[in-house]
Amino acid sequence: MLVDSHCHLDRLDLAAHGGSLDAALDAARARGVGHFLCIGVSAENAAQVKALAERYPDVDCSVGIHPLDLAPGEAPALDWLLGELNHPQVVAIGETGLDYHYEPEAAELQQASFRLHLEAAQVTGKPVVIHTRAARADTLTLLREAALPQAGVLHCFTEDWDMAKAALDLGYYISLSGIVTFRNADALRDVARQVPADRLLVETDSPYLAPIPHRGKSNLPEYVHDVAQFIALVRGESFEQLSAQTTENFRRLFPLARVRAAS
Numbered sequence: 001m002l003v004d005s006h007c008h009l010d011r012l013d014l015a016a017h018g019g020s021l022d023a024a025l026d027a028a029r030a031r032g033v034g035h036f037l038c039i040g041v042s043a044e045n046a047a048q049v050k051a052l053a054e055r056y057p058d059v060d061c062s063v064g065i066h067p068l069d070l071a072p073g074e075a076p077a078l079d080w081l082l083g084e085l086n087h088p089q090v091v092a093i094g095e096t097g098l099d100y101h102y103e104p105e106a107a108e109l110q111q112a113s114f115r116l117h118l119e120a121a122q123v124t125g126k127p128v129v130i131h132t133r134a135a136r137a138d139t140l141t142l143l144r145e146a147a148l149p150q151a152g153v154l155h156c157f158t159e160d161w162d163m164a165k166a167a168l169d170l171g172y173y174i175s176l177s178g179i180v181t182f183r184n185a186d187a188l189r190d191v192a193r194q195v196p197a198d199r200l201l202v203e204t205d206s207p208y209l210a211p212i213p214h215r216g217k218s219n220l221p222e223y224v225h226d227v228a229q230f231i232a233l234v235r236g237e238s239f240e241q242l243s244a245q246t247t248e249n250f251r252r253l254f255p256l257a258r259v260r261a262a263s
């Protein structure tokens, strides 16, 4: 069984499934995907991701504000975030983090928001889902400062082994998406080979960045199968071994998620 550890189910392009989310989830289940973590990105979509987690027993969600979804000049309020986290199916915080690739001018605001999410993690004990791009040093600095007792995950990891190693040393997990299948992703394949087996997760980040051989199409949770198959090959492991291990890792990292027992 596989878990898609990061998908945006409220944003999927469902054309390939006749406009039906039920059909898209069924297609993923048919390819062995037993659980989905649906990720919040804004105050606006928090209600939607919670509704999906309430509707499907194999879907849990996170709530948070993506670094590129911050309203200019305004970090979210801690009270609001803690209120959202006070829901049994909100099993994680995020996605939060730093993205200087697209909005370097918003660095200060992103840092304030990231700190606030880390504070909520300190209060609630829930794990943080981190988005980081072109912001290695600051991401690591804030994670060190926060010194959370619980682990979190660097999702859709696209940095090099040095960054992965530093995050692993702080106790974080690394989640790989379909980007690892892209032709120019040699550095990422190096990361895929080196991450310890018990710290690796797989995800689609659907609807974004579909893996080869689906590149160019809108991404769907069912393609986490292709991501896992590719990573297993790179690591020289069997698909079954990688699936079982990453699912076990997900369960350990997100203890509140309703992942069904290993069979």
Ligand SMILES: [Zn+2]
Binding pocket: 095, 130, 131, 155, 156
């Ligand atoms: Zn992200």
Ligand SMILES: [Zn+2]
Binding pocket: 006, 008, 039, 095, 205
């Ligand atoms: Zn995402």
